[in-house]
Amino acid sequence: MTKSIGIPELAGVATYAQAARIGYSVEENVKRLLRIHWTERRLMQTMWAHLPVWEVKCALALDQWYCAEHCDWLRRRVKEMRHPTPPLDQPPNSELDAFLEEVLRAQNPPELVAGIYGVAFPALREAYFNHIQHSNPLVDHPTRRFMRFALLEVAEAIEWGEKALAALTRDETVAAAVWEWRDHLQLYLESAKGIAGDPKISVQEGDGRRGTRIRPLEAPLPPPRASEPFTPDFEPQRDERFHGLYNFEFPPHVVYSAPDVPADERNLALLSKRTLEMDVPEAMASFLFERKDQPWQFYLDYSRQLWDEARHAMMGTVAFESRGVDWTQIPLNVGFSLRLNGHATAQERQILLYAIEQSLMPGETGKRFEYETAVAAGDELSVHFHDYDWADEVLHAQIGRSALKREGITRDEAIRKGQEIHERTWQALEQYKSREPQVNWWPGFVKKVLGKESAVANKSLPEARIVGE
Template identity: 40%
Template structure:
């Protein structure tokens, strides 16, 4: 027992300000106890990441795709931090790929297999994440903050983003699940809670409840279309390829004042990159966790780019839902025609085309030349992100192929095999490839009191002619 009369020098904060003398003297977890809990936390981060990635592509609601992209990024980074911490605690081999408890595995399997969006959100944001939050808070409360300060700090920082995810879920669940739907799912919620109890809680801190392990939705075959992109009703014409942004941007004869609208379109169209990258991450095995961290960071960046385009339209006074047709033909083609490595090869090949002066720097210069501050801002960051993505490609794709030359050639060959058959989309009645650009430009002119430029209004370039003009420039982003 510490003498209450003992004081620090001039009553300065004791123990570096992280605890009182009494708190620092309190018993806490042994190394073995601490590691056991950290491994459970890590398993939760890892499984949550896999669920966000595994359900992103086929989730039709745009806002949820974006939210899942961010939350997958958070989970990947926190899982990496936990792996590093366990590795500091006399733990080689780490055993982080070992299922910590069968009931905990079944708990996350059930959420991954949730039959619809409402159930998925309920499982993620009202069951899994609250259980993880309680486990992190319990670790902070029960560990010795001095001797286990690195773990304490990880948990404290993680709670910031867990609380952010929970706040998102508090709005998302009632938006997508009504009272009747919630009532119908109550037996499944009871099952999830029973599985957690059987596991001794998410962190294993409670006595394990006896009982037979049951499953409701999990255990069947993996959905064959889980990486086939879907869109909500605000994307009524997802096969539409009637407007080719790159031709317009590179045409020096066309006035620059309208080009930021095409930049916003190009950015918003990048919804398809997270849809495609999720399939690479979800179907690639045998990579170190750092691969998952880097690829998920890039996936989140691409989601950010899409939202930059959305905000670009909104701040320009344009309702993109009424005037712009955002397609998914790129992610659909790659996800259904190529295996994961070849998808990554195409992604890298396209990114290399964005690095020269005619790529991302050019788009930034367009924003500047148009005097559009927001377009300039987003292209500045988009350019920086693409430099990072090129590094990620070198680290994880080029090294797997051999060298940069081979990597580009292989990506070119893979891309040349992808069939985005815009003619057949029309012939099959999937789209008429409406040229929606004149209506968009005219609306922008009305909003800003400008007289529409006849050359801009007349713009119409088919993908057939554009392919000949712009070899190597992506039809996506």
């Protein structure tokens, strides 16, 4: 053996003994990566297909982006190891796809969280962990490196899911139904031999409520829910804390840029607009799910933007929480996602989103103006948030421009079409206005939060040119 001079060998990635272990062959490695990739991709699509309660929406927005990032890493690694590249846009295993089809069929938020965070993600964590443990640490270092990042993110998602599921299943009847759903999914997962195709002799499960049991691997599969084509419901949802979902009067769209309104009130309008932005990822999720024929870059880019838009809504909630304001009492109407998801094609939703992004670029009315408004108001937290919001929106404009360019749609054409789509879908909201009174709530809100009369009280406000972010 070579004499050591005390410096760790092999760049510290392994000892000589560890690196001498025979791990997965390239063929076996690629087979496993294809299955893991398909799982991440289908879970990403499942998260787009459901628009549940607010806090679950926030987590899905984050984790669909994590799934997209993991998919991208996996795709690149597969391409490095195999030429020609094996198919990446079709299921590598029918039993695995059957399991993922069942996860998609969740019928309510508890089932959705249980399926993704209680069954699929733990199985994915096991697949990543096993790969790291059994692959050679030297020859397969590139795979192991990104899997360590993926494992961390999946573990964080599972931790959130456990807490969320505990909150969603306080009712014993709901809890029992969720356990039945988890058992259903577990059988399909076992039939697929797990995410990566690892055979098991048996599956041992245990918890404080049901004790421990051993279930044979070959247990018969229950009838699938995926017996008919899946039809998503893209009507936005809110829980009982919210009100004013169909009150489409939203003065902040105009107040934030009104020249005769003081900076503190305009800043309050901006924070209200940020909080309203949750309906943007709701619209994005629908066109991401429905546009199934796009190149991979389309899904990767827009998954990031979807997470950014959800973060912007969260920024608004943080700002109000820091002021001690119950932000669920703001009439956060669902008009944007409602009119687009129900009254525009998937491509039209994408075009309008780009048109809005472009409208935010001019310095005198766009994101620079919003940032300067927060500065003028002396609100350090708002300044911090709008600094990053501005940077995000520049990226989003680039994403939209690149996506539409691939389809032969120019910037000017998109802006013209976007205005047409806005006007047509805005008229479609008339049919929903009878669900709630259309009232101007802004003066009362300003009085409550700022302790003074609104500068636009008793004034008629013009209609916003494009109503969105």
